[in-house]
Each structure stands twice: as structure tokens, then as C-alpha cells.
Amino acid sequence: MKKLFKSLVVTIAIALSVTCIAMFITACDGNKDKENFVITVLYPNGEAVNGTADGTAGMDSKSVMIQICQKDDPTACYKMLQLGADGTLKVSIKDVQNAIGEGNYILHLQGVPQGYTYDEDNYVLNATTTSVTINLVNS
Numbered sequence: 001m002k003k004l005f006k007s008l009v010v011t012i013a014i015a016l017s018v019t020c021i022a023m024f025i026t027a028c029d030g031n032k033d034k035e036n037f038v039i040t041v042l043y044p045n046g047e048a049v050n051g052t053a054d055g056t057a058g059m060d061s062k063s064v065m066i067q068i069c070q071k072d073d074p075t076a077c078y079k080m081l082q083l084g085a086d087g088t089l090k091v092s093i094k095d096v097q098n099a100i101g102e103g104n105y106i107l108h109l110q111g112v113p114q115g116y117t118y119d120e121d122n123y124v125l126n127a128t129t130t131s132v133t134i135n136l137v138n139s
Helices: 002-031 093-100
Strands: 036-042 065-070 088-092 105-110 131-135
Touching: 036 065, 036 093, 036 105, 065 093, 088 093, 105 131
Parallel strands: 036 131
Antiparallel strands: 036 088, 065 105
């Protein structure tokens, strides 16, 4: 009887441990932001582009601006948004979808820092790919 009881306790303990670990992993989900598109822009050395000081666009000619457009209709675009000082831009997925419809989106960067470029065809956002890191290259 003791052997059966021990086996039952061990089985329950293992099942609870596995359940707790699974719940923890699911809850964390890699800290993925499910409500926003998250766009990060990096220099070739991995340093974040300061979107408020490193660029060549905007009224102050120091901004890096990002526009999200429909891949199938590049004239259907969401408003121009400024990259943050930390090299990141967050924008509501629902706001973009409501403005230009659902689908695959490409990113247009304006004011890319002097001496750098990027391949806009390599970066696509959609309902499942909600974050992207744009790696600038030397021009």
C-alpha cells in the first residue's frame, strides 16, 4: 500500500511540475508584444539607431521616419512615424489594420543615417510576424 501511495504522489508531483512549467512558458511567450508592431533599426555593429538625432529627415533634418504600407499596394500607407531614440518604434496593429486593411506590410524608412542603406524587400510585417529588426548596411 505504501508503494502505491508513493507512486501516486510522485506521479502527481511530476504532472503538476510539467503543468506549471508549461504555463510559465506560455505566459512569457518570449515577451512578444501581441498588440503592437515592433520595429527596431540597428547599425551594422548592432548599436541602435537614434531616431531623433541620427537621421536626415523630418522638420529638424535629424529624424528617422518609418511608414508602413501594404505590400500588394505600396500606395496604401499608414501615417509616417518617428523612430524612437532607442531605435524602436511601436505602433498598434489594430490601428494599422483599421487604416489600411489587413495583409502583409512593407516598411519604408526615410532619413536613413548618412552612409547607410537597407533592403526594404527583406522586412515584412503581418498578423503573425509582428516584430522586425532592420539591419542597416554600409552604402
